[in-house]
Amino acid sequence: MSVVIDVLSALCLVAGSFFCLTGGIGLIRMPDFYTRMHAASIVETLGAGLILLGLMLEAGLTLISVKLAMVGLLVFFASPTASHALARAAFLRGLMPELAKAEDASSKP
Amino acid sequence: MIHSFSALIALFIFWLLLSGMYTPFLVAAGAGSAVAVLLIAHRMDVVDHEGHPIHLAWHAFFSYWPWLVKEIIFSAWDVSKRIWHPSLPISPSLAEFVPTQNTDMGLVIHANSITLTPGTISIEVAQGRFLVHALTREGAAGLAGSEMDRRCTSMEVK
Amino acid sequence: MSVFAAVALALLVTITLALARAAMGPTVFDRLQAANTIGTCAMMLLAVLGFLGGRPEFLDLALVYGLLNVIGVIAVLKFFRRGDLGDPGHHPAAEKAAR
Numbered sequence: 001m002s003v004v005i006d007v008l009s010a011l012c013l014v015a016g017s018f019f020c021l022t023g024g025i026g027l028i029r030m031p032d033f034y035t036r037m038h039a040a041s042i043v044e045t046l047g048a049g050l051i052l053l054g055l056m057l058e059a060g061l062t063l064i065s066v067k068l069a070m071v072g073l074l075v076f077f078a079s080p081t082a083s084h085a086l087a088r089a090a091f092l093r094g095l096m097p098e099l100a101k102a103e104d105a106s107s108k109p
Numbered sequence: 110m111i112h113s114f115s116a117l118i119a120l121f122i123f124w125l126l127l128s129g130m131y132t133p134f135l136v137a138a139g140a141g142s143a144v145a146v147l148l149i150a151h152r153m154d155v156v157d158h159e160g161h162p163i164h165l166a167w168h169a170f171f172s173y174w175p176w177l178v179k180e181i182i183f184s185a186w187d188v189s190k191r192i193w194h195p196s197l198p199i200s201p202s203l204a205e206f207v208p209t210q211n212t213d214m215g216l217v218i219h220a221n222s223i224t225l226t227p228g229t230i231s232i233e234v235a236q237g238r239f240l241v242h243a244l245t246r247e248g249a250a251g252l253a254g255s256e257m258d259r260r261c262t263s264m265e266v267k
Numbered sequence: 268m269s270v271f272a273a274v275a276l277a278l279l280v281t282i283t284l285a286l287a288r289a290a291m292g293p294t295v296f297d298r299l300q301a302a303n304t305i306g307t308c309a310m311m312l313l314a315v316l317g318f319l320g321g322r323p324e325f326l327d328l329a330l331v332y333g334l335l336n337v338i339g340v341i342a343v344l345k346f347f348r349r350g351d352l353g354d355p356g357h358h359p360a361a362e363k364a365a366r
Contacts, residue, residue, distance in 0.1 A: 009270075010270045013270050013271070013273075013274045014270065014273070014274075016274070016311075017273065017274045017277030017278065018277075019185065019189065020277055020278060020281045020308065020311070021277050021280060021281055021284075022189045022192050022193065023192075023281065023304065024280065024281035024282075024283075024284030024285060024304075025192055025193070025284065026188075026192040027284055027285055027288045027300075027301065027304065028284055028287060028288060029192060029197060030192075030197075030199075031197075032201075033294060033296050033297050033300070034201060034230065034242045035199060035201050035244060036288070036297065036300060037230055037242075037300060038188055038227055038228055038229075038230065038244045039188070039192060040300055040303065040304045041224070041225070041226075041227045041230070042185050042188055042189060042192075042227045043281065043304055043307055043308065044304075044307050045181050045185060045225060045226075045227060046181065046182065046185040046227070047281075047311075048307055048310075048311055049181075051274060051311050051314070051315065052311075052314070054274075055314060055315070055318060058318065059318075059323075063126060063129045064323045064326060066126045067126070067127065067323075067326040067327070067330065068314065068326065070126075070127075070330060071310065071314060071326065071329055071330055071333060074330065074333045074334065074337075075307065075310075075333065076225070077221075078333070078334075078337040079225075079303075079307065079337075080220075080221045080222075080224035080225045081221070081337070081341075082303055082337050082340045082341065083224050083230060083303075084220065084221075084224050084230070084231055084232075084234070085340070085341055085344050086296060086299060086300060086303070086340070086344065087224075087230050087231070087232045087242065088232055088233065089296065089344045089347065089348055090294070090296040091232045091233065091240075092348070093296075093347075095294060095296065097201055097203065097242055098201060099201055099202060099203065100199070100200035100201055100202060100246065127327070127330075
């Protein structure tokens with residue numbers, strides 16, 4: 001049983017690191033501020049969430065897991081507020097997003 | 110009154126969980142801190158159904174959050190695929206639409222959920238007007254009258 | 268090499284990428300966004316380091332770091348918008364007190 005938990009936790013940790021790296025690459029590759037924000041929100045939701053889940057599986061039912069859950073709740077509630085404040089401040093400052101031209105390129109991945 | 114009481118209990122449990130040491134002095138200090146924080150919160154006038162929304166807890170835990178987590182996973186996967194794709198297939202768009210919530214609480218939940226989902230970010234939030242930046246044209250088109258909108262409104266009336 | 272070390276390495280690479288964006292970033296908002304991402308990653312790094320060294324007390328540091336990160340971003344934004352941290356904005360209670 002403990003082997004299963006170990007494997008699950010390792011999978012979660014590896015997947016979380018992958019999404020964190022994806023967000024980091026996105027921060028470099030994306031063309032303007034607003035699109036970079038979407039990349040950063042991957043780090044804050046799925047990256048952080050999966051790493052915390054992996055650590056929680058490793059810790060089991062202890063106070064450590066409770067603290068990890070608190071860290072998770074903090075990220076879950078505070079990061080969208082900070083992102084929204086940033087986006088709104090940038091918009092009110094007059095930073096306009098680069099919008100796609102009407103129907104030029106297909107946006108299917 | 111019921112909000113003060115539940116806030117007090119929540120603060121005290123928060124102390125107990127963070128401390129992890131249960132000597133009489135530390136437990137008493139925790140109780141004292143919880144009362145002090147509650148008094149300060151009363152002075153700031155934030156202990157009410159908005160600052161401490163216990164009436165939403167049940168529905169939020171068992172129905173809304175699981176759905177939101179599923180939604181976050183799917184959209185994060187979609188955005189990740191676009192980031193790794195060599196030609197970076199994005200079509201950033203702005204969408205303006207009318208949310209169906211009436212209370213501030215519902216609007217905040219809806220706007221926070223939009224921002225939490227990778228691929229969409231709420232820029233301006235007001236009664237009857239949301240301005241949202243989306244990474245793709247499809248994402249922008251699917252915002253008005255979405256499932257998220259419907260779920261937030263149904264949670265608000267409960 | 269344990270899986271925790273691999274996660275710590277990935278987080279360090281992410282922090283480096285965000286740092287590059289903070290150095291390049293054309294606008295101040297790009298730099299703030301990068302700082303926010305670095306904060307989130309540092310929080311995760313603290314939690315993972317606690318497990319790597321077998322010292323779970325690091326989690327308390329992660330919690331405090333997360334709180335400071337959010338407050339820091341909001342404070343810098345407020346400073347840029349108003350040029351003052353003490354301005355209460357349009358809060359009804361504050362306006363009543365000022366009268």
